[in-house]
Amino acid sequence: MKTSVAIVALAAALAWAGSAAAQNKNVKIGSLSDQSSLYADIGGPGSTVAAQMAVEDSGMAAKGWKIEVIAADHQNKPDVGVSIVRQWFDVEKVDVVVDVPNSGVALAVNNVIKEKNKVFLNSGAGTSDLTNKACTPNTIHWTYDTYALANGTGNALTKGGGDTWFFLTADYAFGAALERDTTNAVTKAGGKVLGTVRHPLNSPDFSSFLLQAQNSKAKVIGLANAGGDTTNAVKQASEFGITQGGQTLAALLLFITDVHALGLNASQGLTFTETFYWDMNDGTRAFSKKFASRMKNGNVPTMVQAGVYSAVLHYLKALDALGSNPDDGAKVVAKMKEMPVDDAIFGKGNIREDGRNIHPAYLFQVKKPSESKGPWDYYITKATIPADQAFRPLSESECPLVKK
DSSP: OHHHHHHHHHHHHHHHHHHHHHTOOEEEEEEEEOSSSTTTTTSHHHHHHHHHHHHHHHTOGGGTOEEEEEEEEOTTOHHHHHHHHHHHHHTSOOOEEEEOOOHHHHHHHHHHHHHHTOEEEESSOOOGGGGTTTOOTTEEEOSOOHHHHIIIIIHHHHHTTOOEEEEEEESSHHHHHHHHHHHHHHHHTTOEEEEEEEEOTTOSOOHHHHHHHHHTTOSEEEEEOOTHHHHHHHHHHHHTTTTTTTOEEEESSOOHHHHHHHOHHHHTTOEEEESOOTTSSHHHHHHHHHHHHHSTTOOOOOHHHHHHHHHHHHHHHHHHHHTSOOSOHHHHHHHHHHSOEEETTTEEEEEOTTSBEEOOEEEEEEOOGGGOOSTTOOEEEEEEEOHHHHSOOGGGOOOTTSOO
8 A cells, every 4th residue: 555655656756747847948048258358349248138139029938938148257268168157057057058259268168068968059259160170969150150251251352352361360269260261261262371470369559460461561461350359450550551551451350349449430441241230121120229229338239149139039939849948958959950040130041960050141341431321331232142152061061960
């Protein structure tokens, strides 16, 4: 009799546990970014706002889901980033990490996320290694990468006559990847790299680096850096008379907040590749207007922040399709890959087996002050790079998830 009661009680407990697991509709999103330094305007607080907007627009709350967004500052230090995500997973029960501008930090936390079987939706870091040799079944690279930047800008400028290059490269994972991928694109297009110089991250003085670039006589000086490093280099290049001397300055990664900080007088004529611009269509304009209204500085979204919104929205659609949060990151990512991507930000797309989200990229040029019709009206679209040409082809992939 006691045995029968125990068996019944055990069965009831197991049934309750199974039911509770099936009905797990709690989700915690961790927005890991540079909140206070050279990449803060690219992602930072704006990425947290974008994630919150995606949660609201998903309609998941009305379906009984409880979704929380938290944020932290990785300070552009891989060890700090790793410490934060371990705390998030082990103590705060975070399910998914988003944003992470800084390739060194992203590659470090990528390993922890795989170890813990969570989800990584990267929109901020540029290194194409995240979907190449460092790919995992837990990571999706959403917005852009160094391969897309290199082949968009590097290919266009080389074929346009800029067939000799010199690089100013940020001395960490992102800069190295961008220089590598751009070098490949330049040489493939018939160009030649004459030299390179590495500079520290968050460098205030580019004078010695720019002097080396100027003396190289290269037709194109490629800035393989981002954020405050790019804006500082562009400002100081203007003081050196680089473009007036006939050399072209290529900002290999440029954000609309960089153009805003520089002003059109300093940035006019810069050619670069991005995957999002606020003024592309009705959908991007509506999203950007809403985003700007929630930002204290009134900034429109960068492509990184737009990527956070789009990625989180698709992630939540996958959870909704699964019916609950399975606490199995690889399973959620597999569902995300299975479902087509379709939103007002990047349009229709798909996620490949290597974790690369596929969508078009665009070659832009900064307007002259006389061409701008109002605030944030900064870009001219020079070319659209189709989705199937924008990113590294699977035939060249080193990702172990790709079937050969």
